[in-house]
Amino acid sequence: MMQVSPDTATTSLPIGSDADLAWVRQRVRQTAAELGFGLVQQTKLVTAASELARNTLVHGGGGHLEITPLTTGPNRGLRLTFLDTGPGIRDIEQAMTDGFTTGGGLGLGLSGAKRLVNEFDFDSRPGEGTTVTIAAWVSGLPSPRAGAG
Amino acid sequence: MEQDAAADSAAARLVGSFLERRREQIAQRWADEPLFRTVFTVSRDEAVEASKAVVDALSAVAVTGRLEDIEAPGFRAVRDQLGRMVASRARSGFTSAQIADEVAGLRGSVTELMRGEFPDPAAPDAKDCVLSLALLMGTLRLVVMETALSAGEELIARQRQQLLEVATPVIKLWEGVVAVPLIGTLDSARSQVVMESLLNAVVSEQARYAILDITGVPTVDTLVAQHLMKTVAAARLMGAECIVSGIRPAIAQTIVHLGIDLGTVLTHAGLADALAYALERQGIEVSPRATAGAGRL
Numbered sequence: 370m371m372q373v374s375p376d377t378a379t380t381s382l383p384i385g386s387d388a389d390l391a392w393v394r395q396r397v398r399q400t401a402a403e404l405g406f407g408l409v410q411q412t413k414l415v416t417a418a419s420e421l422a423r424n425t426l427v428h429g430g431g432g433h434l435e436i437t438p439l440t441t442g443p444n445r446g447l448r449l450t451f452l453d454t455g456p457g458i459r460d461i462e463q464a465m466t467d468g469f470t471t472g473g474g475l476g477l478g479l480s481g482a483k484r485l486v487n488e489f490d491f492d493s494r495p496g497e498g499t500t501v502t503i504a505a506w507v508s509g510l511p512s513p514r515a516g517a518g
Numbered sequence: 519m520e521q522d523a524a525a526d527s528a529a530a531r532l533v534g535s536f537l538e539r540r541r542e543q544i545a546q547r548w549a550d551e552p553l554f555r556t557v558f559t560v561s562r563d564e565a566v567e568a569s570k571a572v573v574d575a576l577s578a579v580a581v582t583g584r585l586e587d588i589e590a591p592g593f594r595a596v597r598d599q600l601g602r603m604v605a606s607r608a609r610s611g612f613t614s615a616q617i618a619d620e621v622a623g624l625r626g627s628v629t630e631l632m633r634g635e636f637p638d639p640a641a642p643d644a645k646d647c648v649l650s651l652a653l654l655m656g657t658l659r660l661v662v663m664e665t666a667l668s669a670g671e672e673l674i675a676r677q678r679q680q681l682l683e684v685a686t687p688v689i690k691l692w693e694g695v696v697a698v699p700l701i702g703t704l705d706s707a708r709s710q711v712v713m714e715s716l717l718n719a720v721v722s723e724q725a726r727y728a729i730l731d732i733t734g735v736p737t738v739d740t741l742v743a744q745h746l747m748k749t750v751a752a753a754r755l756m757g758a759e760c761i762v763s764g765i766r767p768a769i770a771q772t773i774v775h776l777g778i779d780l781g782t783v784l785t786h787a788g789l790a791d792a793l794a795y796a797l798e799r800q801g802i803e804v805s806p807r808a809t810a811g812a813g814r815l
Contacts, residue, residue, distance in 0.1 A: 391703050394737055412737070412768035413775060419739040420776075467777055475740045481776035 378438060384422050384451070385431040393422045393434055397449065400436055404445050405507050414447065414505050417482040421451045421501050424478055428471070429453025429499055439504065446487075446506040454498035461491055527583045529646035533632075533654060534580030536647070537573055540631055545569035547627040553620040557606045568603075571596050576654055585653040588660045597665060604666040614666050621662045625655040686712050688719035695796045696725040697789065699764075701734030709745035713752055720758045727796035728753045731789045733764030743778045750783050759784065759799075763792035 382393055397418040401411045425432045432453030439446040458464045470476035483489040488504040548554050548569035549562055558565035578592030607617050632651055636644035689697050696719045698712055720728055746762060753760040763786045786792040
């Protein structure tokens, strides 16, 4: 069984202003390029990070991002965790629906970000905050899950 | 407590009169300190004059008794001068901390002079005065730091403003065709400027076609797409047809996955394609000459 071993090098970036969003995009692009992601995958990952970081800023009232390079056997990937301690999301299913928005946007941020990456995990408790974790793999294949097959 | 306060203000007044009386000697010594010597390089007199201005300011502050108040009116006269000094040191590659250390370095010589004023430097009033002087010099250090910080903030604000204006030129490509090459991050403030300058150009150039080129935009997320669509819609209201060009392959795939519907927006891969389209729609044909040298007949 292959083990997902997160490298020790987790980077934490603050998300508190528009300037931080630009910094997040830059760092994610740089890290993805270093890990060997292709141009299209880099762009997808950066775009997803941009959407989620903006959610963290606008809806969560700010928070931070953790960038973790991943390794499973020969395959390399990148995990991004967006954390905030904002009001949380009451109806996750509704929030994930295309076109649903509370912020006057297009309502594609969450659902769109999910389509741009290999793994998407969402955890939100009303009043306690929201954690969104996404991961993408250089080969484009999701990591084999423990116990699968 | 009241006695302490009275002693403090008496000490402050003593410091004030001391600074006034020994102005010349202090200025002469400070002129040799790195802070003044390296900034005023033209002549030593210049450094002495600058030092005198600072001594005068400190004296004025001490007389009012507001030793720890960085907003004390006495400092106002030297703020500009301090700002120029800080800027000059910063240009030579000094960090704020190093500049602060240099300001702290001024304390030694003036304290020495102050001690010389008293027959017995260990007497309580001598100690009070030296303490008051130390407080005052600490405040000067804070004033210098504050000047350095606000200069930095001003610079950043000015550069941000410049970036907004510089980065969004509207170019007239042809009679009735204008284009905006967008570069960098398209946030709400930038997109507002873009929309305004584009709509103004549509009016002033009587443009029927407006091209938004996003070759230089690294990331197109839902917010950027929304800004683009709003700009296109606004241009359309003004009677101009808006074309978005410069959509790179990676961006195109990302937009599709995000689920953004750009069906209402006319798009072309490159700026040249967009221009060709605009010309064709206006009935303008651009073709090479039939044969080279044909015009010579």
